[in-house]
Amino acid sequence: MPSYRVRAVSLKKTKLGETDLIVTMLAADGCQVRAVAKGARKPGSRFGGRVEPFIVADFMLHTGRSLDVVTDAEIVASHAALREDYDRSTAASVVADVLDKISVECQVEDRLFALTEATLDAMDTAEGDALLALVVAFLLKSMAMHGYRPQFRSCAACGATSAGATRFSLELGGPLCEACCGSGPDHVTLTPTAREALATLMGATMAEVGEIGIPREVLAEAFAVMRAFVVYHVPARLKALGMYGAELSGRR
Numbered sequence: 001m002p003s004y005r006v007r008a009v010s011l012k013k014t015k016l017g018e019t020d021l022i023v024t025m026l027a028a029d030g031c032q033v034r035a036v037a038k039g040a041r042k043p044g045s046r047f048g049g050r051v052e053p054f055i056v057a058d059f060m061l062h063t064g065r066s067l068d069v070v071t072d073a074e075i076v077a078s079h080a081a082l083r084e085d086y087d088r089s090t091a092a093s094v095v096a097d098v099l100d101k102i103s104v105e106c107q108v109e110d111r112l113f114a115l116t117e118a119t120l121d122a123m124d125t126a127e128g129d130a131l132l133a134l135v136v137a138f139l140l141k142s143m144a145m146h147g148y149r150p151q152f153r154s155c156a157a158c159g160a161t162s163a164g165a166t167r168f169s170l171e172l173g174g175p176l177c178e179a180c181c182g183s184g185p186d187h188v189t190l191t192p193t194a195r196e197a198l199a200t201l202m203g204a205t206m207a208e209v210g211e212i213g214i215p216r217e218v219l220a221e222a223f224a225v226m227r228a229f230v231v232y233h234v235p236a237r238l239k240a241l242g243m244y245g246a247e248l249s250g251r252r
Helices: 086-102 110-125 129-145 192-203 216-233 239-251
Strands: 003-016 020-027 032-037 056-062 068-077 167-169 174-176 187-189
Touching: 003 032, 003 086, 003 110, 020 110, 032 056, 068 110, 086 110, 086 129, 086 239, 110 129, 129 192, 129 216, 187 216, 192 216, 216 239
Parallel strands: 032 068
Antiparallel strands: 003 020, 003 056, 020 032, 056 068, 167 174, 167 187
C-alpha cells in the first residue's frame, strides 16, 4: 500500500541532507519504523515539533523505495516535561536508547509499546528516586519482552532455594546458590535486599513503581545489575544507558 497510518513513539532523529530528518520510531505493534520527515529542520516546519523524541503521535507514512516518508503527524501525547527537565530527559533517554537497540523492523511485540507509553507517562511527573525506580523497572520488563526474563526466587543453575545468595549470573538471568556460585566473568554481586527490590519492580505496574519507596542505595545496586544484564545481552553500544550509569555513580 502506498500510504498507511501508524501510532508510534519517536525514539530519535538523525539529520539528513540540508533540511530533512530521519525519525526512528516504535510503532504500536512493537516494530521499529524509520521514516524521513522532509523539511523538518526548516524554520516553521509543521513536522519539526511533532517528531521530537518521546512524542507519541499518529503518523501518516508514504511508502518509499528505501525509507518511508512522513506526510502527516498528529500528536497524541507530547511528553514535553521529558525534554524540558534534565533529570526526566536523561531517564527517558535510557528508554529510547534501549528501544532503539532491541526493536526490529517487522518484528511484532505489541506489549513493548504499551510498556513504553506507561513508562513515559509515569516519567512525565516523577521526581528523584521515582525516576530511577522507573528506569530499573523498564530495563527489567523490556528485557523480559526481548526474551531475557530474569528470575529472582531460586538458583538459576540448579533451582535450589537461593534466599541468601549474593551472586547473580548475567548469562542465566538469576541468583546463584552457594554451591553454584563462583567467580565467572558473568557473575556480579547482588544482595538479597536488591534482589527482592527487583522482584517487586518486576511485579508492579509502571504507575505503581514510583510509589513503592525503595531506598536509593538499593535502587542504585539494582540499576547496576540491570545495566550489566542489558549490556551482556544486547550487542550494541547503549550510550544513554552508559551516561545515566556514570552520572548516577557520580551522585552517590
